[in-house]
Amino acid sequence: MASFASAQSGRSPQGRPGGGGNTPQSATRGQSTVSGRVVSEETGEPVRAARVRISARNGSGPAGATVTNDRGEFRFDNLAAGEYYVIATPRDAAMVGAATFGVPLPTGDPQADDAAFEAARRENNNGSSAATVSVDGTSDATVEILLARQQQKGGRISGRITYEDGKPAANAQVTFLNRKEIGGRMIGPTKLSVQTDKQGFYQIGGVPPGDYIVSARLQETVFIDKQGRTYGGLVILTYYPSATSWLTATPVNVVVDQQTSDVNITLVKRSNHTISGSLISRGSSRPLANIHVRLRNRDDLDLPFSTGADDRF
Numbered sequence: 238m239a240s241f242a243s244a245q246s247g248r249s250p251q252g253r254p255g256g257g258g259n260t261p262q263s264a265t266r267g268q269s270t271v272s273g274r275v276v277s278e279e280t281g282e283p284v285r286a287a288r289v290r291i292s293a294r295n296g297s298g299p300a301g302a303t304v305t306n307d308r309g310e311f312r313f314d315n316l317a318a319g320e321y322y323v324i325a326t327p328r329d330a331a332m333v334g335a336a337t338f339g340v341p342l343p344t345g346d347p348q349a350d351d352a353a354f355e356a357a358r359r360e361n362n363n364g365s366s367a368a369t370v371s372v373d374g375t376s377d378a379t380v381e382i383l384l385a386r387q388q389q390k391g392g393r394i395s396g397r398i399t400y401e402d403g404k405p406a407a408n409a410q411v412t413f414l415n416r417k418e419i420g421g422r423m424i425g426p427t428k429l430s431v432q433t434d435k436q437g438f439y440q441i442g443g444v445p446p447g448d449y450i451v452s453a454r455l456q457e458t459v460f461i462d463k464q465g466r467t468y469g470g471l472v473i474l475t476y477y478p479s480a481t482s483w484l485t486a487t488p489v490n491v492v493v494d495q496q497t498s499d500v501n502i503t504l505v506k507r508s509n510h511t512i513s514g515s516l517i518s519r520g521s522s523r524p525l526a527n528i529h530v531r532l533r534n535r536d537d538l539d540l541p542f543s544t545g546a547d548d549r550f
Contacts, residue, residue: 322369393440453474
């Protein structure tokens with residue numbers, strides 16, 4: 238198990254890593270950059286496509302996420318002064334719930350906070366490693382994170398997601414729901430997910446034993462506004478092997494210490510319709526902007542939308 242790594246201040250490396258890291262959002266916008274590499278503790282080789290997140294150590298302020306490029310590099314720009322946790326997770330590690338890593342609330346005691354953070358990381362048990370870094374809002378810092386070999390308990394699932402014409406579906410989200418925990422339209426607590434690579438392949442380890450409903454979800458963006466919100470995107474959701482409802486999906490059985498291969502999904506495009514409207518406050522009758530709107534059908538399809546600068550969605 239890797240411990241906290243140290244960071245060095247200085248000039249950041251030239252060139253931005255691939256993966257398009259999300260610029261952290263903060264009320265206080267700085268000019269610092271945190272960059273670095275994720276390498277294997279076992280081999281010393283760079284780890285490509287590792288998921289990297291950054292969050293403020295004091296529990297407030299900026300947070301962002303990205304993936305490493307082929308050289309294991311990552312980068313976060315526009316950071317305000319402060320101390321940060323940088324968390325790296327292997328590409329094929331299961332993302333629990335909403336793919337979040339819970340950071341304990343700070344107590345004001347740095348040693349106690351670090352101990353609580355490390356305990357939470359171990360409990361998360363997805364092979365992640367972390368580093369701490371400090372910047373003053375103008376300087377840059379670099380950090381190297383060592384990923385230890387995962388000791389996962391559970392089974393492994395692998396497969397490929399493709400379009401109907403056989404082309405790979407890159408960056409599709411593949412989700413695994415424990416079938417016994419699905420009650421009506423309510424999803425149980427065991428919800429794991431990974432993303433496909435450029436060729437549409439995915440692999441996930443540490444899956445608890447049981448029967449799972451496996452789905453692939455991909456949103457084709459039509460338009461992105463200045464705030465990064467998507468509009469007019471067609472969300473394609475298909476269940477293994479090519480079902481449009483989880484009720485007709487074929488469950489996948491997972492056994493501890495066994496590999497289940499070729500869990501392949503062919504994405505099925507359905508008729509695309511448009512629903513539009515406006516949101517008005519019941520009390521003041523004023524339009525409501527920047528509100529998330531969700532559309533759910535009886536087959537579990539959950540589509541998030543956001544209103545724009547006005548009240549339209």
